[in-house]
Amino acid sequence: MDRRTWEAASAGDIWVEGSWQRRAVEEQLIPPLLFAAMREARPLPVGAPATAATYLAERKTLLERRLAEVAANAAADKLQDVRVQGGELKITQLKAATPEQAEELADRLYAMLPNVRITALWPTPPISGLRGRRVRGR
Numbered sequence: 001m002d003r004r005t006w007e008a009a010s011a012g013d014i015w016v017e018g019s020w021q022r023r024a025v026e027e028q029l030i031p032p033l034l035f036a037a038m039r040e041a042r043p044l045p046v047g048a049p050a051t052a053a054t055y056l057a058e059r060k061t062l063l064e065r066r067l068a069e070v071a072a073n074a075a076a077d078k079l080q081d082v083r084v085q086g087g088e089l090k091i092t093q094l095k096a097a098t099p100e101q102a103e104e105l106a107d108r109l110y111a112m113l114p115n116v117r118i119t120a121l122w123p124t125p126p127i128s129g130l131r132g133r134r135v136r137g138r
Helices: 003-010 032-041 052-075 100-112
Strands: 082-085 088-091 115-117 134-136
Touching: 052 082
Parallel strands: none
Antiparallel strands: 082 088, 115 134
16 A cells, blocks of 8 residues: 555545444434334434434423522522622632642742743744843743
8 A cells, every 4th residue: 555545544534334433424314214113112222312303392491490400599698609789790709729849849840941042942023122132931
């Protein structure tokens, strides 16, 4: 096999007839006649509703239920870090999740980095105003 053919085969542009790894999408689907028979027999052996309308109706019902739960919890002031006061939603600001020891270690490591001229990293046009400036690589 020449290199060009090998590259096309490994990229998935072509496949070997009957190969499990490189099968056409149509070969991976249930044949239409078999699918119709399975649909008639009910239920389909898949973890999803048989039609998009059924799926969307189920998701709408779930969404409405969850929104009702959130509304009830908000009215009872039971939402964690969230308050509804005077028609305004107030969310408590998140605290930093990085441990203090990690911040200290990062500062020590960054202090070990040498000062580097930006122009040493990549060429900068004179119009940028950065020529000759020093920066710390953080």
